[in-house]
Amino acid sequence: MKRILITGAAGFLGSHLSDKFIKEGYEVIGMDNFLTGKEENISHLFPLKEFSFYNHDVTKYVHVPGHLDYILHFASPASPIDYLKMPIQTLKVGSLGTHNLLGLAKEKKARILVASTSEVYGDPKEHPQKESYWGNVNPIGPRGVYDEAKRFMEAITMAYNTFHKVETRIVRIFNTYGPRMRMDDGRALPTFFAQAMRNEDITVFGDGDQTRSFCYVSDLVDGIYKLLLSDYQFPINIGNPQEITIKQAAEEVLKITNSKSKIIYQELPVDDPKVRQPDITKAKELLGWVPKMSRAKGLQLTYDSFKSEI
Numbered sequence: 640m641k642r643i644l645i646t647g648a649a650g651f652l653g654s655h656l657s658d659k660f661i662k663e664g665y666e667v668i669g670m671d672n673f674l675t676g677k678e679e680n681i682s683h684l685f686p687l688k689e690f691s692f693y694n695h696d697v698t699k700y701v702h703v704p705g706h707l708d709y710i711l712h713f714a715s716p717a718s719p720i721d722y723l724k725m726p727i728q729t730l731k732v733g734s735l736g737t738h739n740l741l742g743l744a745k746e747k748k749a750r751i752l753v754a755s756t757s758e759v760y761g762d763p764k765e766h767p768q769k770e771s772y773w774g775n776v777n778p779i780g781p782r783g784v785y786d787e788a789k790r791f792m793e794a795i796t797m798a799y800n801t802f803h804k805v806e807t808r809i810v811r812i813f814n815t816y817g818p819r820m821r822m823d824d825g826r827a828l829p830t831f832f833a834q835a836m837r838n839e840d841i842t843v844f845g846d847g848d849q850t851r852s853f854c855y856v857s858d859l860v861d862g863i864y865k866l867l868l869s870d871y872q873f874p875i876n877i878g879n880p881q882e883i884t885i886k887q888a889a890e891e892v893l894k895i896t897n898s899k900s901k902i903i904y905q906e907l908p909v910d911d912p913k914v915r916q917p918d919i920t921k922a923k924e925l926l927g928w929v930p931k932m933s934r935a936k937g938l939q940l941t942y943d944s945f946k947s948e949i
């Protein structure tokens with residue numbers, strides 16, 4: 640049985656990835672310190688003999704007994720609200736945490752995939768964003784703690800690849816949504832759902848004309864699975880290229896929830912990217928991956944899961 644370590648396992652993406660690898664017949668070792676994750680996301684896995692869990696902060700030395708075939712490094716605050724509240728932890732988990740996990744991968748001769756982000760493109764001047772674009776990031780702005788940690792993550796991962804010959808994979812994840820997102824994590828979709836379901840005002844920042852391209856979680860998980868098992872070692876975008884304005888996203892949530900809430904407009908956060916859309920040509924050609932879930936169905940599935948939470 641192949642053994643895989645997943646950091647950030649109690650989080651939104653880490654818990655779905657844990658489910659996927661269990662389903663594919665792997666032994667999964669989850670690791671998380673519950674900084675932004677929830678035990679409920681993985682409590683269904685605790686009874687399984689194929690799953691074990693370490694409550695550990697990956698910025699501290701990481702030890703896992705036995706062999707490892709793969710490592711997925713997903714630990715990191717991911718919502719702008721979370722990483723603005725925890726700037727130092729965010730910088731540390733992207734830098735020291737990644738260093739520890741690359742060291743572990745080298746020691747165990749394991750292949751490691753690290754979770755990078757579309758934020759490495761910053762407020763992009765190239766649209767849609769191809770992997771070859773170097774980005775437009777403000778290192779000292781409020782988002783710099785996340786963006787630069789992820790850019791360092793990519794740099795040190797490539798260095799371990801070339802210098803220590805560690806097998807590495809880098810995924811640049813674009814906005815992903817679905818069940819198990821924290822409804823209070825501040826990201827646009829869970830916030831809009833929470834507000835709509837409570838008939839509170841929907842807070843759209845700026846004029847709502849900024850765009851994002853939302854990918855449903857099952858599509859992202861399939862893309863990551865394919866990337867891990869591929870032989871491609873350079874960064875690759877995984878996301879859904881269907882781009883919408885944030886105002887449109889708010890309106891779609893209002894319609895699905897049949898809510899009486901009104902949209903109100905608030906100040907746009909500093910350095911909030913004006914546009915974002917992945918160019919997924921590489922993922923299509925190299926991995927044979929394209930997203931399959933329509934936004935209408937993905938939003939409905941997300942709503943159904945949030946209903947049982949509220």
Ligand code: NAD
Nearest residue numbers: 647649650651652672673674675676696697714715717815
């Ligand atoms: P999340 O906050 O739900 O999950 C992150 C998990 O990491 C949490 O369970 C948290 O407790 C854990 N964690 C944080 N610091 C840790 C530490 N020092 N040691 C151990 N565990 C720690 O966020 P998510 O949306 O699941 O994001 C997961 C990863 O994917 C992150 O690396 C994020 O940067 C990346 N990503 C996510 C998206 C997205 O749209 N969801 C987009 C781009 C990149």
Ligand code: UDP
Nearest residue numbers: 719825826827828830842843844849885911
């Ligand atoms: N946003 C918003 N209202 C909210 C939360 C977010 O209008 O209550 C906007 C935010 O300013 C950004 C977009 O929605 O333009 C996506 O924000 P999110 O926090 O989900 O992720 P980002 O893509 O900015 O990392």
